[in-house]
Amino acid sequence: MSVSVVVPAYNAQDFIQVAIASLQAQTLPPLEIIVVNDASTDDTAKVVESAAKKDSRIKLINLASNMGPGGARNAGIEEARGQWIALLDADDRFAPERLERLVQLGEETKADIVTDNLLIYDAVAQKIARQGFRRRDNESHFEVTLDSFLYNAAGESTECDFGLLMPIFRRDTLIERGLRYPVNLRHGEDFHLMLDALLAGSTWVCTSDAYYLYTERTGSISKQSSGMSRTKVNYAAMKAATDQLLSRPAISSNARLRELVARRSRGLRWLDAKAKLVAKMRSEGTASVLKTCAGDPWIAWNVGRFLIRRISRKVNALGHATFSSRGSRPLR
Template structure:
């Protein structure tokens, strides 16, 4: 019986894909399959994967006929999977030794539908490594419900990189199938967040392990760092719909958390729109974002202050990298 299906969506990932697959192949203590979904790469990604697959029967290449984006690639992998657990792995990340065995064991003991671990954030620029959840922040496995998940997606100055939307949980395949849950294929940003919310709303039992078994490469050209106003507006609409539902059902604590999270998204939305229009030399449109609401000016100023250290660092490094891809950036 296949216990885990490791799904690796990949697009132009020739620089990383061999090491990423190796980290999955080296997992011990569980039977697994590794499905690499090539989203119509234009480099040698597919050829590298095909060569690995010829020497290890656990590895297979699923080549998509056209580029569809991260959600399409992940759904294709889920559709082809045979394992009890679905384990997503981004094409430039890696599993630490023993990750799958540890998480599957926790999931079975807790009868969980989802089980995740802490992330080891690896900065591509300076090479630093640190866990997303600081040592001592979580001392034992704990459950996550919808309120906790939303709360941990609200940025805080003391923990700017702590965001549960970045977690990479193992998910029971039969839970996803039973509830008809898949990635939204119209979404290219925060697609993980949307799926996790849908799972929790469907009653998923989610447990979090405190150890960082997942190496998450933080790149300056990541989709998680570069969002369009359209991406952010789609997230705003989803959150507003969820807020309306929480208010209708009388869930005051959840509604309060959603309002806080929505304000964070609004801050990013107005700032992105304002700065993009300034860069495009469209001052009237920029002012439209700046004065779009009673608090948009304040939100733009707050996000500007938050972004300043990153802007200065990029300037010192010679400017912005306009190429590359990250996190199935198809």
């Protein structure tokens, strides 16, 4: 089976070569590596051109204007010739066996879409912080349905937003069903393509094994910015796009789907509010945040709930560490 890998890149001169190298190291060599230079203002194009001179599989597409991640991915999809199309962000990497394992799973299950778990990477600490979601007991893989996708795409209230999982698609699925990334949304565009795919009847399987190294915007270990993400966080736009889904007949006619979409909207509203509170605290101090909470019961309630969850996690972690340190000694 042949695989095309599409790599959207914007001002990625300092790290694009690492992403490309991870593709060149695949145990199932890709048919082509399509790097879409999204009108970068640095030397991204030169770095890719240099790599292409040594590897004929590397193809560079230079966009005349910045189209955002969705537009750049769409441009790569249009050029792809492989039976499968994989996506890799320029600041991320594939484990060497990723394409082989995912294509094999896709062929065995006849799925249209295959994803894997994430290796959440702190670039500053240079360590894997955790995996995206906990491994499911006695399951090598599982099907992602419309219900389970929406349930696991509710922002902070879920363990891992399934909209972050990086897919490989059957090319025929994308072409025949006209599936493309939205170009008017530059943050969270992945969610909408995957939703469209499921609404169109596509089948999606996911393995609990992790082969995709996902670079955190801010490291959960180092607490420092990776300096590599070019995505401008915009939870308000994501919420607005989510709210528009309620007008789609396939969702508006189904009470369960309506509630799941509304749940995602509430989660995004909180993420937007939290981001603004953090910025406010940094610029104006804690007193300004307390004043905001006092004037908005909804924010106050969510801040309280957030703090309780944080404290609970720390207490549980401390209890686990204390118990583990006792080893197998009997309790006294």
